[in-house]
Amino acid sequence: MKEEVRLMKGNEAIAHAAIRYGCDGYFGYPITPQSEVLETLEELMPWETTGMVVLxxxxxxxxxxxxxxxxxxxxxxMTSSSSPGVSLKQEGISYIAAASLPALILNVMRGGPGLGTIQPSQADYFQATKGGGHGDYHLIVLAPSTVQEMVDFVGLGFDLAFKYTNPAMILADGIVGQMMEKVVLPEQRPRRTEEEIRRQCPWxxxxxxxxxxxxxxxxxxxxxSRMEEINHVLQARYREIEKNETRWEEIDVEGADYLIVAFGSIARICTKAKELAAEKGIKVGIVRPITLWPFPTEAIARAAEGKKGILCVELNAGQMIEDVRLAVHDNLPVEHFGRLGGIIPSPDEVVKALEEKIIR
Amino acid sequence: MEIQDIIRPENKVYSAPELLDQNVHMHYCPGCSHGVIHKLLAEVIAEMGLAEKTVGVSPVGCAVFAYNYIDVDWVEAAHGRAPAVATAISRLWPEDVVFTYQGDGDMSAIGTAESIHAANRGENIVMVFVNNAIYGMTGGQMAPTTLVGQKTATTPYGRRVDLNGHPLEITNLMAILDGTCYVTRQSVHTPANVRKTKAALKKAFQNALDKKGTSVVEVVATCNSGWKMSPEKANEWMAEHMFAKYPLGDLKDVK
Amino acid sequence: MAKIKGAVTVNVERCKGCNLCVVACPTDTLSLQANEVNDRGYHYAYMSNPDACIGCCSCALVCPDACIEVYRVKVD
Known part of the structure; x- marks a missing residue:
């Protein structure tokens, strides 16, 4: 398959990307709002083309x-699910991390707690970035804000997972999962041969x-003593990942008076809010963490220098804000703005929150 | 004839299977059935020439360390999840033979869903189910297969149906599923039964090679430590009490 | 008439003295050591009545620790 430009939902794009990046197997269970991943895979029947297993x-x-x-x-x-389903997966994720195995997990977040709602949310930030299951471990957590990033992060997620023999998670939300956008699907990457697998994975x-x-x-x-040693090996790997793989995007940080820190689809709403604020003469820069773990701590600390305050915009009651506050050591006001229950804030609401909570 | 004239290589008729790692002592209690079942698996895998295409999936329970003893590739699964783990390996490496080794907690309590559904999908795997009616590793608590009246650490006055429900015959459930091709119940307490169990395992592995679907080999076994009996007494108790609820023989054998 | 003569060896260090071989033996060839123990403290099995052995393998088949080897010859 050649590179191809298509219009599709984020969830559908994940399925196409899995096939095109040479994924060997997908195992999933339907749950809204991500069932299109499995549905699309079953429709595309990759076992007839690349030999990928879908179950x-x-x-x-x-x-x-x-x-x-x-x-x-x-x-x-890989597997995919949404919040309640990802809670069920935590046992397995802990085992995968403990056994140092590469794997890709997609969470298209919906509102919780409990059965919650099927509407978008970012309330699984803690679960994804602080462990989620039992024991001292970390996932590499990628937060896509576009359908294109949904596709790209399948490739990146697998690459990082195999590079570090560590599970990676794409932490998306119902917006980016359900939204249709133009997307460039990559050229088919062949699945590894058995010899290549043995070379890459001698274990x-x-x-x-x-x-x-x-x-x-x-x-x-x-x-x-051996269990402690295994833990030390994991921790050394996490430090290595922190050093090499921290990713973020900065928008007009230079010269801004205020910062917004937001991830995933909400960062796009904040980009519009930044424009609205500029019309009012308020200069706002945006830092969008792309890897939520490792978190761009130093980048945010640098971006915060000389700023008057930071607004963390999240679709939750305030989770990433803890990492932002740790990054800037209370050197400037850091406040949270978020909507809950699946409500998506408008750019106007973000500007209003900035004015009320930070500028005052 | 002197003993040293008999003990010569050319006269040897039985030795430890080559795939059973002789460098490690098995951690099982003296007289534990697991050792015999491990030995049979090692023999069957070697005799069928499958050492370089077999993947075992070990459970949580006493047999968690099976991977230290039988010289094939192993994946240690979370409690009850062995059939799901085996499903993926079998589907992704269809030329391999994948077997699970599960106890009564793994198969009939926490892993009931995974076990039933793997069998119902007819995964080309072998499920070895060791039923000793008790949780050995955690100190002898009740299993779903614990007999009515049987004393365990969590049924100190004997299992009561009104409190603990009925013993679960999960192998019978497996037999009614369209995905299973061979479901049998065996034991290893006498030389004759050991031979029968070996034949059953062989058939099960052959079924996996032939892509016939799921084979379930239940081995009704003892846990003499958990039952607080000598190994010899445990065998007698098993024959007297367990076989009434879990009768030996084939439950299903699709030709 | 040909007679079968057998003998077994016990891997003393692997033996846990469970006594199942002793019970399985149809000719009362085996016993557990009454006083001797191996490095791990088990009274291991041995041929207390070697002349009786017919090399039938019953002991080895039921041995959970795979510590018995069996030898057999036909004596005319």
Whole structure:
């Protein structure tokens, strides 16, 4: 398949991207607002073309454990879900991280807590960036703000997951999942051959091919000193990821008096708010974290220098704001603005919040 | 004839299977059935020439360390999730033979959904189900398969139907699913039964090779430590009580 | 008539003294050591009555720790 320009929903784009980036297997369970991922894959029948396996599991729990099994055997595998389903996946995600396996997980966030609503939300920021499941671990968390980024982050997510043998998560929201946009689908990347998999993943449990020593994928270690060592290895990897992979976007930060920090689709609303504010003579810059973990702490600290205040705009009750406050050490006022329950704020509301909470 | 004249390589008729790692001691309690079942798996895999295409999925439970003993590739699964893990490996590596090794907690309690659905999809996997009617690793608590009246750490006065429900015959459930091709219940408490269990495992692995669907081999087993009996007494107790609820033999064998 | 003679060896360090081989043996060939123990403290199995062994493998089949090897010859 050649590169192609199409108009489609973010969720559909994920399915196309999975096939085109050479994904070996997708395992998922339907949940609104992301069911189009599985539906599109079933419609495209990639097992007839690239050989990609697609399976509707009996639950999110089964799906993430299928991802664990597939990843343990060296394959490039992924799952997708939305907030309540991602909560169910946390056990498996912890095992995948503990066993140092590459995998890709998509969360198209909806409002919670509990069954909540099917409308967009960003309330799983804590869950995604602070661990989510049990134990000391981190996912590489990518936050797309466009349908194009939904596509690009499938490739980037797999690349980072394999580079660091660590699970990656695309933390999207119902807006970017359901929104239709122009998107450039990449040229088909061939799936890795069995030889390439063995070269890239010498640890994979794929059947002791060629009579090599047995591979065991496990997260269990009862000997405390070895378990501590495993944790040190994970932590060293996280420091490495922090050093190399922190990504963010800055818009007109230079010369601005105020900063807005926002991620995902909400950052786009804030871009419009920035324009409205400029009409009122308020100079606003935007920092959009692209990796939510590792968080662009230093970038935000630098951007905050000389500013009069920061507004964190999030579709939640105030989660990322904690990381922003840690980044700037209370050197300037940092306030939160967000809507809950699936309500999306208008750019006017953002400007009003900026005026009331920061400028005063 | 002197003993040393008998003990010669050319006269050897039985030795430890080569795929059972002789460098490590199995952690199981003396007399535990797991050891025999491991041995049979190692024999079957070697005899069928599958050492370089087999992936085992070990459970949470006493057999969690199975990967230390049988010399094939292994993935250690979260509690109950072995069939989901095996499903993916089997689908992604269709030339491999994938088996799960699950206890009664793994198969019939926390992993019921994964077990039933993998079998119902007819995944080309072998599910080895070791049913000793108790949770051995955590210290002898009630399993779904614990017999009525049986004492465990969480049924100290014996399992009561009004409090704890009925013993779950999950293998019977497996047998009615269209996805299973072979469902059998065996034991390893006598030499004859050991031979039968080995034959059952062989058939199950052959089914996986032949893509016939899911094979379930239940082994009704003892947990002499959990049951607080000697290994010998545990075997007797099993034959007397367990087989009445879990009778041995094939439940299904699709030709 | 040909007679079968058998013998077994026990991997003493692997043996956990569970006694299942002793029970399985049809000719009462095996016993557990009454006083001797291996490095891990188990009274391991041994041929207390070696002349009785017929090399039937019953002991080895039921041994959970795969520590018994069996030898068999036909004696005319």
């Amino acid at each position: 509707q599991a009996e639950s999110e729990v089964a799906a993430i454990n299928m991802v664990y099994g597939g990843a343990a055997s060296g394959k490039a595998v 994979a449990a794929d059947g002791r091919k060629g009579g090599r020593k047995r591979n065991v994928v496990t997260s269990l270690e009862l000997e405390s």
